[in-house]
Amino acid sequence: MPPTISATDRPLEKLTGDAVVVGVGKGPDGPLTTPGAEAVDRLLGGRLMGALADLGARGGEDEVTRLATFGQGPFPVVAVAGLGTPRADGGYGSDAVRRASGAATRSLTGRASVVSLLAAVGGAPDDERLHAVGEGALLGAYEFTAYKSDLPADRPAPPRAFELVVPDAGAAKSALARVRAVADAVALTRDLVNTPPNDLFPAELAARGAAAGKKAGLSVEVLDEEQLAAGGYGGVLAVGSGSTRGPRLLRLSYRGRRARRSVALVGKGITFDSGGLSIKPALKMEDMKSDMAGAAAVIATVCLVAELGLPVDVTATVPIAENLPSGSAYRPADVVTFRNGKKAEITNTDAEGRIILADAIARAAEDSPDYLLETSTLTGAQTVALGGRTAGVMGSDDLRDAVVAAGSRVGEPMWGMPLPAELRRGLDSATADFVNANPDRLGGMLVAGHFLAEFVPAGLPWAHIDVAGPAYNTGRPWGFTPVGGTGVPVRTLLATIEGLIGD
Incomplete structure (x- = not known):
């Protein structure tokens, strides 16, 4: 069961729980109190800060120090989370609070009830701060245990409960309702990304996405192979041709009350990417179950928009395929015809994401949206350029910059990237309209952006978010981010859409 979250304004000494979480800052001579x-x-009789100093705590980011109270307080354990260096005004930003809250709850696995005072870190506990604390707590508590045989279904662990100490519990209800909705959307994304590909093949991802959409009250459409062929989706069919498990196209539509703007979402749904005939190296190929992270993110985002009841129309178009080598797989030198009639010469079957996205972008554009947002684990070049935590964003200048700003607000780092005109020449083909991949690996992320741009109609503001690294954490957990699926960029997509509504 997902953890619960609530707020209380009762005095701390009258509360009970398995643990209490507080935050401290990082000062030049040790931790700073809050x-x-x-x-x-x-x-605790004035012993906390001295104990932290004795243990060598500094208050830095991702630092969590746990202390036993030995009966000196109503909680057996105190978890002290580092907030890092304070701002010039002495306070701490929402991202620092969110990250500290997540790091603390990750460290308290097995503690069923946790009381958090991280809302009280300086400054008024407004909705933004409450959201940061609550979101960090819920995202940090996430665990994917569906395939753990030592957790029998008939004896589930008790649900975790988080209680935030605030001055006015009643005023916090609306903020926490939003926290719950956002955390559920991120958890859905993480669950889908973490599910092994033998259980999450194209038809199954489409079915799970459709089920989530129906639960949220969305209009749902799923196209199978015959319908894809009739609709001219040559890219989706080509990439899916090597697998015995056929491709799908999922469409989820939300119509908001009093909507004045419409947004198209597109997400790459490669349920497993072997590279096809241009096969990948065996090392770390297992991580390619995450190649549908973009699809998972847009499915969760349109459901989240519906749950929040935002005044906007949103349609998610999700192309889904499994990229495998076989006698029926598409080949280098093939020419693929897309839904909008354009043709690409295939030079690398491992550059398959852009092939299915081309069809999806073309279809999404037929709805004449005001904006188009696409996200995908598109290129390894993204990680080479920006590492594993910062996404690359390309597209129309204004929308690209709005996405980057939205990511900064919610704690999902984004970096705006250019589309230099000279790199487009790398897609020239003597046979077709263009090739799908340039053998010159320089600027690979940007070349992929140029390919996608070929399918965006003139005048349509668009942005592509490359989350090849940020969507799947193969390193150590940090902050509220676990190993495996991260849920990036659901929160950025939501913040971007809300910003577009307000424009």
């Missing part, structure tokens, strides 16, 4: 830490310190 109102929450001071409250716990009083309960």
Whole structure:
């Protein structure tokens, strides 16, 4: 069961739980106290800060120090989360609070009830701060245990409960309702990304997406192979031709009350990417179950928009295929015809994401949306350029910059990238309208952006978010980010859409 979250304005000494979480900052001579830490310190007879100093705590980001209270307070454990260096005004930004909250709850696995005073880190506990604390707590508590045989279904673990200490519990309800909705959307994305590909093949991803859409009250459409052929989706069919499990196209549509804007979402749904005939190296190929992270993100985002009841029309177009080598697989030198009639010469079957996205973008554009947002684990070049935590964003200048700003607000780092005109020449083909991949690997992320741009109608503001690294964490957990599926960029997509509504 997902964890619960609530707020209380009762005095700390009248609360109980398995643990209490507080935050401290990082100062030049050791940890800096906060109102929450001071409250716990009083309960412990003034021993908290001294104990932290004795243990060598510094208050840095991702630092969590757990202390036993030995009966000196109403909680057996105090988890002290580092907030990092304070801002010039002495406070801490939402991202620092969110990250500290997530790091603390990750460290408290097995603790069913957790009381958090991280809302009290300086400044008024407004909706933004409450959202950061609650979101960090829920995202940090995420665990994917569906395939753990030592967790029997008939004896599930008790649900975790988080309680935030605030001045006015009633005023916090609306903020926490939004926290719950966002955390559920991120968890859905993570669950889909973490599911092994033998269980999440194209038809199954389409079915799970359709089920989530119906639950959210969305209009749902799923196209199978025959319908894809009739609709001219040559790219989706080509990439899916090597697998015995046929491709699909999923469409989820939300119509908001009093909507004045319409947004098209597109997400890449490669349920497993072997590279096809241009096969990948065996090392780390298992991570390619995450190649449908873009699809998972847009499915969750349109459902989240519906749950929040935003005044906007949103349609998610999700192309889904499995890229495998076989006697029926598409080949280098093949020419693929897309839904909009354009043709590409295939030079690399491992550049398959752009092939299915081309059909999906062409279809999404037929709805004449005001904006088009696409996200995908598109290129390994993204990780070469920006690493594993920062997504690359390309497209129309204004919308690209709006996406980057939205990512900054919610704590999902984004970096705007150019589309230099000279790189488009790398897609020239003597046979077709263009090739799908340039053998010159320089600027690979940007060349892929040029390919996608070929399918965006003139005048349509668009942005592509390359999350090849950020969508799937293969390193150590950090902040509220677990190993495996991260849920990036659901929160950025939501923040971008809300910003477009307000324009």
